[in-house]
Amino acid sequence: MKLRSTQYAPFLLFALAFASCKTQSTTTTKADAKLSQSQGVYQYRDEDPLVKPFFSDRVGVIGRNGMVASAHPEASQVGLAILKAGGNAVDAAVAVQFALAVVYPGAGNIGGGGFMVYRDNTGKAYTLDYREKAPGNATQNMYLDSLGNVRPGLSISGHLASGVPGSVDGMAEAHKRFGKLTWAQVVQPAVDLAAKGFALTERDALGLNRIKNDLNTINPGKTYFLKSAEPTDTVTWHKGDLLVQTDLARTMQRIKDQGRAGFYEGETARLLAEEMGRGKGLITEEDLKNYHAVWREPIQAKYKSYNVITMPPTSSGGVALLQMMRFTEPFPLRKWGWNRDSTVQVMIEAERRVYADRAKFMGDPDFVKVPVAQLVSPEYLKTRWTDFSWAKATDSRTIKGGMIPGYESLETTHFSIVDKEGNAVSITTTLNGGYGSRVVVGGAGFFMNNEMDDFSVKPGSPNMYGLIGNQANAIAPNKRMLSSMTPTILEKDGKLFMVVGTPGGSTIMTSVYQTILNVIEHGMTMQQAVNALKFHHQWLPDKTTFENGAFSDATIEGLKNRGYILEKLTNTLGRMDCVLIRPDGSYEGASDPRADNTALGY
Incomplete structure (x- = not known):
């Protein structure tokens, strides 16, 4: 299912009006000013009083002939051996x-x-749903x-x-x-x-x-x-x-x-x-x-100069990812900066509305009508944003799934592979x-x-x-249960750009969303985007959880002053395994330092 970014102008003007107002009130500190982008790679300075924004200093693995990033070193070794033996990415x-x-x-x-998302070297995309079913x-x-x-x-x-x-x-x-x-x-x-x-x-x-x-x-x-x-x-x-x-x-x-x-x-x-x-x-x-x-037919949609190829229902992840990205597309996240109060507020409010829609609309498409095209359309998303306010957090009790005319009402693992071709x-x-x-x-x-x-x-x-x-x-015989899994592939200017995904139960969609934006909006390398500390909001319960160090004191103060409920996690979010195609054509494999995840290339 190819979804075009047509007729986006009304939503763009609506968002830019908010952006122009917010630019005047974004909290700015000496510490924030020291965070910068240099030559396309996210940088920080050792003297910065902020907690370092990365979980670790792990660097990506570089290869030209193939890359495997998975949750376990033994499994990554197996995948790499298959590629070296002449196997392709599916093998x-x-x-x-x-x-x-x-x-x-x-x-x-x-x-x-x-779920599998597959893109061959000619640009053709396929998705395979091997989700479990309810017994007869x-x-x-x-x-x-x-x-x-x-x-x-x-x-x-x-x-x-x-x-x-x-x-x-x-x-x-x-x-x-x-x-x-x-x-x-x-x-x-x-x-x-x-x-x-x-x-x-x-x-x-x-x-x-x-x-x-x-x-x-x-x-x-x-x-x-x-x-x-x-x-x-x-x-x-x-x-x-x-x-x-x-x-x-x-x-x-x-x-x-x-x-x-x-x-x-x-x-x-x-x-x-x-x-x-x-x-x-x-x-x-x-x-x-x-x-x-x-x-199943993949969901494909534009985000700026990128094409996002992702999983349709029975995964809710693909629809949710596209909704979140399109909600935030008109806002100047790069200008505001990574995890600044304005950036985080827009992302939280996008996440809140998306999870409410998930609860109302999502299910097995072989049993219920899932209005995918409507859910990611600019017109629909504009209506979902009308109660947004910079002054205060939206109360999740007032947020329900949206209205679409004619509609009838944490442990997982991910791996990403790219072969020589x-x-x-x-x-x-x-x-x-x-x-x-x-x-x-x-x-x-x-x-x-x-x-x-x-x-x-x-x-x-x-x-x-x-x-x-x-x-x-609801449960029914032989029906597939809904999932949050979000395996995704991105193209840039028609060429393979990124392979991404993570485990994490309900946090999968927000972790994939943030990792993608870390690269294309904040200039991080693939490994930095994986290392970067993350946050999560899922509509209910009405709170934002975040990894220790993900928010500066200024961001925390700014969000709390607007009524956001923040909860610092004692554990971590995501176990990303990703591959990025670098400008010189080589592959950067990024595996999550939060666990045993391992990227191997050659």
């Missing part, structure tokens, strides 16, 4: 997806699903008690929380259409990693230790991901320990030998269905056999929460998702990320 993406299912069990998966026996009120109240936890942990997985079918579809190497070549690295084992990073070990009690409670009699078979064992995992996954290796071998059928039929399907039966889950062998990923893949994939439902399929050795929580379990009731949903995202 590498399939190999990385399966490798992450072994080395990054908290989010990498074959028991979950995801699912019902709209399956998580409510007799009084209509949500039964806590049922959609988050245990067997009833899982939707029908889509990752294996998605990878099979992508490879069948665009792969260059054989299927066996791209799956074999995952088989080897599971069978031979890999050394845990410190973060790997901490994660497995953290969920030990849940593993014992939800998987009685199983020893998967435990260091010792003894139920009362206090021995914990440590950095450098070897994690061998024999049953998962057998599962991966079946996928390698039989393709899609190695997961959705035969032994693996039997084991998965039996596991669901033991825990009163709903997924059957028939559900698995009937699952199919869907090729300039083919580019942006994939975000997930189990939903960390380690999904915490259910490990007996005999098969992989975690199942808890994606059913991404439905509106009860309209108006928040999910685990605090997101509010409506009837458009």
